Amino acid sequence: MAIERTLSIIKPDATRRNLTGKIAAKFEEAGLRIVAQKRILLTRAQAEKFYEVHAARPFFGELTDFMASGPVVVQVLEGEGAVLKNREVMGATNPKDAAPGTIRAEFAESVGENSVHGSDAPETAAQEIAFFFSGLELVG
Numbered sequence: 001m002a003i004e005r006t007l008s009i010i011k012p013d014a015t016r017r018n019l020t021g022k023i024a025a026k027f028e029e030a031g032l033r034i035v036a037q038k039r040i041l042l043t044r045a046q047a048e049k050f051y052e053v054h055a056a057r058p059f060f061g062e063l064t065d066f067m068a069s070g071p072v073v074v075q076v077l078e079g080e081g082a083v084l085k086n087r088e089v090m091g092a093t094n095p096k097d098a099a100p101g102t103i104r105a106e107f108a109e110s111v112g113e114n115s116v117h118g119s120d121a122p123e124t125a126a127q128e129i130a131f132f133f134s135g136l137e138l139v140g
């Protein structure tokens with residue numbers, strides 16, 4: 001499988017509970033390398049732009065309010081099949097459905113406040129990485 005990069009976000013519910021290190025360790029234990037990372041506070045407008053594909057969904061307001069409610073840690077993860085591997089380590093969107101040992105099973109508070117975001121496909125990953133990082137910031 002090819003070496004890929006994917007965009008990860010440690011969401012405000014997790015930074016608030018000081019879980020950044022525990023979540024990063026899950027990625028590293030799975031063989032993913034953090035090749036870029038920064039802690040930022042999104043504006044509501046930036047959160048709306050990032051999640052614009054969900055603009056018609058009923059939870060869009062709740063989601064974008066939440067994403068702007070506190071710091072997030074955005075990361076680029078690199079490794080073999082990184083997009084899928086990251087989704088496996090994250091677990092299902094709803095923590096009630098997430099497999100034991102996954103980040104969402106261990107840490108998520110609800111379907112909305114679910115601790116992490118991860119790109120869903122290589123094409124989305126490229127767009128999402130470019131949303132947050134310049135090429136110079138990616139250090140493999």
Ligand code: IDP
Pocket residue numbers: 059062063092093111112113114116117118120
């Ligand atoms: P994903 O993050 O597992 O890819 P998506 O369906 O793409 O899941 O949803 C994006 C984000 O929107 C979720 O991670 C979660 O924070 C939020 N979300 C999804 N469904 C709901 C819901 O039913 N209520 C509130 N927030 C939701």
